[in-house]
Amino acid sequence: MSELVRVERVSRDYGSGDTVVHALRDVSFTAGEGQVVAIRGRSGAGKTTLLNVIGGLDKPTSGRVWVAGHEVTAASERTLLQLRRRTIGFVFQSFGLLPILSAAENVGVPLRLAKVPAAEREQRVAMLLELVGLGDHAQQRPYELSGGQQQRVAIARALANEPKLLIADEPTGQLDSETGRAIMHLLRAVVTDRGVTALVATHDPALLDLADRVLTLRDGRLSESEPALAGR
């Protein structure tokens, strides 16, 4: 299994002096292709910060990050944009759908950004919505969908450009446990089917058993523990 993500001695501090907050402290780990890596920790443990740094949305105070061979921490804004358009897909806790766009249009946004021709775009959008089980809801707007359906749309959008890395920050945080579990199963299935690497931040222990690896963040420090059903 080749390595897709490498995080090397990453620290991220906010503020300075007496009020400095150490969000991440010397964090290092790697993630291979096709893995679901769960990052758990209590609120404020640094999960989102870590994902932002890996996704190129934030710069670490120190340390380096590679994604698919690109050093994210040293990349230009242009390279980061290309990485986010083609290599990384994001799934947010609050879904992050554009309320004025339909489900299909939301899924089509990354394809438009990547300048995918219209015919191919429409085909891929339809396929992705079918993949997440929302083929019949293409024209509905986000608030006309349930929370679970919205998150499915968000996953479809994240997969639109066939990314190698899927970063999901508390993807089930706003969902009930059953819907959350269904979303996690969907993620798991996508990773398995497409060979995508997924970094999933969560503090829901019930969902950790679907992960290949579980990383725990506590006060900005990372430790690794085996998932309950690791190796499946």
Added chain:
Amino acid sequence: MRIVFPRAAAARTLLVAAAFAATVTTVLLTAFVLYAQLLPIAGVRSAMAEASVAERTLMVTASAPATPEQVAARDAAIREVLSRGLAGVPLLVSAGGYASGQELPAGLAPDDGSAVVAFMTDLPDHARLVDGAWPEPAAADDDPVQAALPVEVAEQLGVSVGDQVPITDNRTEPQPAPVEVVGLWEPVDPAEPYWRLISAPVELGGWGPFVVPAEDYGARYLQLGSLEWVADAEPDQLANAGMSEVAADYRALADELEERKENDPALDRYVRLSSGLEELAGRLGVATVVNRSGMVLPAALLVVIGGYGLVLVARLLAAHRRGENALLRARGASRRQLVWFTIGEAAMVVTPAALLGGPLGTRLVIYADRWAGDRSLNVEADLAPSGWLGPPLGWAVAVVTAIGCALALAVPAAGRGRTWVAEQQERSRPSRASTLQRAGVDLALVALAVLAWTQLRQYGSAVTVSDTEYGLGIDPLLVAAPVVGVLAATAVALRLLPLATRLGVRLTGQRDGFASLLGMWQADRRPHAGPVLLMLLAVATAVLAPAIATTWQQSQRDQAAQSVGADLRVGIAEPTRASGSELAAALPAATGLMPVSRGSVSLPEGARAPLLALDSEAAPEVARFRPDAATAPLTEVFGRLREGRPEFAGVPVPAGSTRLTGRLEYRAPETIEYEAEYEGTGGQIFTEVGEVPGPRTNRLTIYVMTHAGEIHPIRVGIDTTEADELGFQLSGGSARLDRSGGVDIDVPLPPDAAEVVGVGAGVVLGTGFFWGADTLDSDPIPVSWQWELAAVDAAGADTPLELPPDWQVTRSEFVGGPAPATEWDGSTLGMTIPTVLPIQGNLLVAPGLEVLSPVPVVATPDVLAAVGAEVGSTLTFAATTANELPEMQVVGTVDTLPGTERGSGVVADLRWLSIHQLLRHERTPEVTEWWVATDEPASAVAELGWAGPVLDRRAEAARLLSDPLGSGMLIALWAAAATAAVLAAFGLVVDSRATAVRRQRELAVLHTLGTSPPALVRALVVEHAMLAGLGVVAGLLVGVGVAAAMGPSLVLTPAGAVPVPEPLLALSPELLALPTAGLLAVSVVLGAAVARRARREVVAGALRIGED
């Protein structure tokens, strides 16, 4: 309050913005209402000050009763009636009386006129004693009456202090009664209303007044005397009291006087009240209503814009509070409690507005009035009594506006009972149709606007106070129509808005630019009615206000051009000296001069219309026709007046000729013998043989046409019937022409004489009537005239004027006996009268015309409608003077005719009409005025001795434009436009801020998905530009549309009548572009600011994208 204050503190930025908006709106509206209140008063005050004394004072006249006691009783009764005042304004009453039939001694007065002996109360208060003393009552009955005389009259009569003037009352006293002049005086201010007293007999030619003590008047001059009272009120006080009230009180006062004439023995039926005040008050009352109505329009638009700006703030506040309110509701707060929180907060926000609105609004009005400079209405004086706090009206407006602001702030937050989910759904898929649209209110508004427009078009005649006032001091239709028009047009524009945005999405979606598409999506799918509506209303107001202002201004200029007719209209005081070339020399910069003969034609039902005979070639250039006056080009319309004009070749008069000399010969038998036979009662035949004087000539005229086309009749022979001779104008006196003989003439030629076009002669054979004669025999009577004419120039050189033999006797009209035979041989006109029967007639020798076709005329549609004619019709107007008018053919129409009072009339070519009238009636139209196209002022022709009154179009326009009511309204309209722009800019700032806040998370998500910050900025700019552009375009269309539909109808004369010509929409591209571009620029700058902020915040927002 424990919650209200902390809540407010948390949203202090927004609340400060709301307080600022509420205060600005309140101050501006308060200032507007105060200005609207004061402007008509100031305007009326100015009009009252400029009104003539006869218009604004009351005059009571009565005959003098028999005794001084009765005079006192009559005076007391009249003063009692007048003491009621007008609208609470007291009347200052002065009384006087005069005696007529007082003859001055022969030779004293230059015209041997009579004296006016009078008494005038309070004379020393109004006149300055120049010499002597004021008269005292005569000590004894035999003593001469003391009198004081105006110094000017005394000088003319040649009397001075101490002189006794024996005055005879030729109806009562055969012997003269001496009046001793003891004082000479002059008025302190001749313009005072006081001087209406005793003015009538003096204006009628009486000498005086010889002012005597009232006691002496009562004792000696009551018989056939007259009494007068002049009542005057302070014009300013009357203006402040309100013209409607003044008019009503005047009517009441007149009614009371009428009633007392019936019931009070001190008065009789000859007591008469007269004044122009009622008419003046009525006119100014309507003007006030029209003006105030015009002021309410911009104020109403400002209320809409200002209110909407506040609603936007309220929505922003509500959005800001959404989470907080949800939490409070979740914790058990009822909706009612939330409403009270909101109301408390709104009250807090508008309190500064309520407190500052009155004082600041007052100061704003004062500063604005000072800024107006020469056009200042001096409202500071009106506001001074209320001090720095301002008048109660200002406070009332400020408080009401502040309450309105509070409602605007509270209602959006309090009025919604929807759930959180429902709100989210609405944000997601906003309805394309507003609630009002779904209810069809916008369509109802359109119907209402059409109705209002139709009604407004019915203002074909003067608005009357009773029609318009309804106790509000405004005309509801004048106010409501444009406001409803703006709202209706706005509603239509909002209905069309989605179509435009959808089209934008479709067009951008076909290309790959995601940023543009995103911007269009946002524009299409966000609930954007708010800012677009604000932009639309602001642009519409910013366009409408200047459009009405420029339309009003243009209408004043059009009215000035209409009333004057040309740049200058030079009246002619001395027709024989009027000279076009002299006028041209006085006005070297003139580009055109046109002689005009003003007459009139009779229309059915006693109406009349002007008939202007003018130089049809110069008319299109000189006459100030408005471009829309005719459907065809004016050169073409006026060209038709000359089409087919007959060639009329006279005998040219050499240039520079000033006099006409020559000899006239007349030949006719001195006596005519006749033989008449009568049959007597018994069948006997009586034969009467006798002779009667031969025919005499009673009129000799030479017709000279000027270069302008006017035909001057030079009447060289003056009929002197009594002498049985004809008197002639000569250079050094006069001569007589008997039945046979000749006379040398020397008469001045009219200026600019061009050619002699005819000679005329009249003949009278007044022989008796031969009643009952069975036969009458006499020889035919030969008569002849011979002309030898020459033109003489200033140097004395003469040029013979040969009258052509091919001229014809073109007119031969006789009454009496059988028509004589005539012939013309080039110098002699011969005629043979068949019998001795009485005959009288006129002959004209002139260039002959085969056909004298009808004179082409151009008329206004109302004249044609009145006589039931149309283009192509041939008609003959009944003349209003002795002149008969020719048959006329209508060859065109013009909507309005410049230089006429109501814009209606008939126009003919001067040359053609002159020829026609000469040949038909020997009565030619006289040039009464010259119209000039020039930039020079009226003063340039002051030196012309023959010129009468000169009307100056520019001066007239300046006078109309300086009307305080009108110009004040212009200031208000401009202020409204500026205020609308400011309020709209504020609203846009608020909306932009709301957009920035609302979009922050979305932009962060898009950034995370790979949208570059420049693309995000581009999307925002596209969205803003699209919405601003739509708002501006729609606002322009709405503003121009409403201005076009209703603007001209809103322009009325000060008397509330539709101006002539009817106003046309006047749009100034610069004035449209300036506010439009300004608002567009504001919007784009704000859009750019939002985008810049978004770009900055996108990075920060991305840090926590995992959180909501």
